[in-house]
Amino acid sequence: MDVLLAIELTILVLAAFLGFEVISKVPAMLHTPLMSGANFIHGIVIVGAILVLGKADDTFTRVVGLLALALATANVVGGWFVTDRMLGMFKRRPEPPRKDDA
């Protein structure tokens, strides 16, 4: 096993543990925004698509790379706006007035 692979596996395992720790603190109320926020974050594959398409020099890799980049960007942009829209709704609102027992 080469050095790079060992380092990458280390990063993977530590990131997974960190993910479990941080995500287990998210309340059930916010589980949908958590999922769409996670959707946004796996949009990081956009970086991979840019790298592949950015050096593509034949038709096949260009087509596949372009598809991948379009999907990844839709994922990033869509995931973020949807999450933002949902979180914008979780505003605190004054409690509805309670009438005292008459």
Add this chain to the structure above:
Amino acid sequence: MIAALSQNTVNLAYLVAAVCFVVGIRMLSSPRTARVGNVVSAAGMIVAIVFTLLLESVDRYAFVLAGIAIGATIGAVGARTVRMTAMPQMVALLNGAGGGAAAGVAIAEFDRLTRFGGTPPGETAAAIVTSTVLGGLTLAGSVVAFGKLQELIRGRPIVFPGQQVVNALVFSAAVALAVISAPAGETWLLGLAFVVAAVFGVLFVLPIGGADMPVVIALLNAFSGLGAVGAGFVLDNNALIIGGALVGASGTLLTLLMAKAMNRSVANVLFGAFGQIQTSLGERGEVEGTVRATTPHDVAVQLSYSRKVIIVPGYGMAVAQAQHDIGALADLLAEQGVDVKYAIHPVAGRMPGHMNVLLAEAQVPYSQLYEMERINPEFPQADVALVIGANDVTNPAANTDPASPIYGMPILEVDKAASVVVLKRSMNPGFSGIDNDLYLDPKTTMLFGDARESVLHLITAMKDQ
């Protein structure tokens, strides 16, 4: 080429991005900080994208900008126009897009590596296999999940004999094709593996019923994250590995939470095909008792004279888009001095947290929303439990009938309330196809009709009093 940054500089930028993602998720732990957290995550993403664009090896800017423009348009329009009730479908599609992108990255990179007769090194090949197969299955599985949630495909489980054997064979074929493509150096073999993995994705999600969708969506979320991890190993890219791992962790955690909330193992949800169990049990004796239908007027009187009302929303609320009117009804009750609370079951609806999002849209203060463990002890003090479009999560058979397929599933104990009013379209059983004895309970009355219309009638009746 605008500027040429070294890989090392870009790797440091990825570290910044990773920190932003973790901090962003951390801030999701409270509704107060969550929205800012999302902005922090966005900052990380922008840093990662900009620095990648400045890498020396990236120089086909016309294609890159075209791809970004197409994707950004689709994503922005979709995200801005989607209705809150359609959020499960939207999340499913986003999962699929991420999975498809990961597979695309792997296939394009494979083609580049093998163009001149070369073969990818072992660990790269393994990563390519992983992201191609996971990507294909996530993409197709998500599209089927979307079709089910959008009601383009039957929500009931679709099953045929020998299904699991067929599924296992198809999955093995996808993996085998991907594995042999590496030493052969043939992109078309990998492409075929992608297609076969997609077929498996379809077969995999089709038999899973609508009520089990929260588990499926969470699982596809995890798969899309693992697909990104695979792409990260293909390209030796830390940002993809860390981002993918965070998503994989989140999806896995939610999958386990959802399965636990149904008291079933993940395997049982995925391979159990819920509706089947009931039919194979045959008729377990005719259910005795009668259903009492009621009128909006009677319910309005009943609610007005209550001290404590617990509202139990379910998928029916989402279908009828009744959340705003339910909020209005609750406000009306609160004005009359009634103590109103909402009981939220973890798997109510079609994805984790579904009910919370809809009620937040209706501006229901989240201090009125109670999770199952907190609200169950309060049902015995409630005068009315108002069940709106929820079914299986209120079925007392889960506590009392060992023969029931949902026996052992934690439920909202609405049958402990002094009286129960159920708003329901008809007497058809829920998505899981299981009868609910709650409706035959002498203290239960049924208000039939579309949930939203029933609630509007209730509001009118309350105002007329």
